[in-house]
Amino acid sequence: MKTFKLLVTLLTSAALISGCQSQKENMKKELVDFIRKFDSVYIPLYKANTLASWDAAISGKPEDFKKSEELQMKLVKLFADKGSLKKLDSIKVSGMITDSLLLRQLDVLYRAFMMAKADTAKLNATVRMQSGIEQKYGNFRAIINGKKMNDNEVENVLRNSKDVKAQKEVWIAQKKIGPVVAADIIRLVKKRNEIAKDLGFRNYHEMSLTLSEQDPKVISELFDQLNSLTKGAFAEVKNDIDNYFVTYYNLKSKAELMPWNYQNRFFQEAPKIYAVDLDQFYRDKKIEQLTSTFYAGIGLPIDDMLKNSDLFPKEGKNQHAFCTDIDNKGDVRVLCNITPNSNWMNTMLHEFGHAVYDKNIDTTLPFILRDPAHTFTTEAIAMMFGRFASNPQWLKDNLGISDEEKTKIAGNCFKTLRLEQLVFSRWAQVMYRFEKSMYDNPDQDLNKLWWNLAEKYQLLKRPEGRNEPDWATKIHIASYPCYYHNYLLGELLASQLYYHIVGTILQSDDYKFQSFTGKKEVGDYLKKNIFLPGSKYYWNDMIEKATGEKLTPKYYAKQFVK
Secondary structure, eight states: OHHHHHHHHHHHHHHHHHHHHHHHHHHHHHHHHHHHHHHHHHHHHHHHHHHHHHHHHHHOOHHHHHHHHHHHHHHHHHHTOHHHHHHHHHHHHHTOOOOHHHHHHHHHHHHHHGGGGSOHHHHHHHHHHHHHHHHHHHHOOEEETTEEEOHHHHHHHHHHOOOHHHHHHHHHHHTTHHHHHHHHHHHHHHHHHHHHHHTTOSSHHHHHHHHTTOOHHHHHHHHHHHHHHHHHHHHHHHHHHHHHHHHHTTOSOGGGOOGGGSSSSSSOSOOOOSSOOGGGGTTTSOHHHHHHHHHHHTTOOOHHHHHHOBOSOOTTSOSSOEEEESSSSSOEEEEOOOOSSHHHHHHHHHHHHHHHHHHTSOTTSOGGGOSOSSHHHHHHHHHHHHGGGGOHHHHHHHHOOOHHHHHHHHHHHHHHHHHHHHHHHHHHHHHHHHHHHHHHOTTSOHHHHHHHHHHHHHOOOOOTTOOSOGGGGOTHHHHSTTOTHHHHHHHHHHHHHHHHIIIIISOOSOOSSOOOTTOHHHHHHHIIIIITTTTSSOHHHHHHHHHSSOOOSHHHIIIIIO
């Protein structure tokens, strides 16, 4: 009897195990089949979309924007398929996918297909609305005395003129894009919020962070922490800036200083207040060649990407800078609008930081994982390299300045970099908190909100009697929503990576005079630990594997605050 019961128990257990194993194999097959079918549609559509978007940014032509818009809608339609979401949901809920690589693909795909819960008509509407707004930005030029000025020319006046009236005139002329797009952006914000609510989120801001694997509460806490870390140091340097400009513009007091006097449209970049003219080192240089030589020296060549890029200003072209991976197979391109100065040197090093990341992701990975671990991890690489444009050791190693010149400018170069970081960190506070509040209530007085935040975090004086949608002059709010906080997270990781590379890879205790020039071990480390894994791992797991620690602000504070 006992033998019979034991036999029944064993047979039953074996059947259950066999049945469970069979279910796992079936579920695995379902996911593998789903991915195969998805890739057959998504991969060619992805390439067509990135190419069309590239063409539109280069030409500014309505027909190119129209083509890009139509292809974006096809992508929207693909990810709006409710049947696909249902299938992924059933696989996910089963808990039967145990293979780590398949599990990661399932998670990424599930987040992408979450949009299927939204109304397709609403998704298409946001594509059309955003495309129309981007076209208005692309074609806008400030007009002064009947003369059109592009963004480079506007920045040049703000950066170099001592005529405060001329600065004001140019600043106001550039802000005239605001009323052109503001109402459109508010409609777009509301439509995005509708979609977010369809998916069960409170608003688009919350949805955007959550679907990009970020906890909104954690990000807000981090920004509060960074506010506390940088507030005192920024107040000190802002006082130095104001004292400098009172003399520079021959004003009677700091009370006369206005936003257009800070050498930048948004006070997002540090004004030049220290006695070092970095532009002088670049005026007769080919920025693109310097970029190529540097990256080749660290074992990350970019010449093939340079050939496919579009680097110089022309009519109708997008006036900003970005990097795009056309096919996730190596066709990586950069759009810039180079003029030979330190700002564009920084930008080129930055954008090709994105490029070498994209280019060196393991192409044997599943297509959906051939992306950076997170958008801010690629920003970190770009920022770490961009900082070298004002690094005296980098100037010596790449432009050939003398040891005497390097020593002469070293102090003010560091002060400049520190100022850049503090100024940017406060600007990022404005952007993050503005978008967070805007999506929470798009019907509030956004003009007032914008200047309240600028006063609090940037210590800027709002122009008396001005009630214009100056917030709408920042293209990121329309085109790259709920993204800006990633720039500041990128700065944190850039410092963390820099300290790890100097201390562990280069085995140096000199954190001041480093340029990485000619150090192929730097490129090897980045390829193996950051680039090749793509998005195979959750971003904080990747950071911990690469540096021994999860993301922390302590290295940023160590480098720029203390």
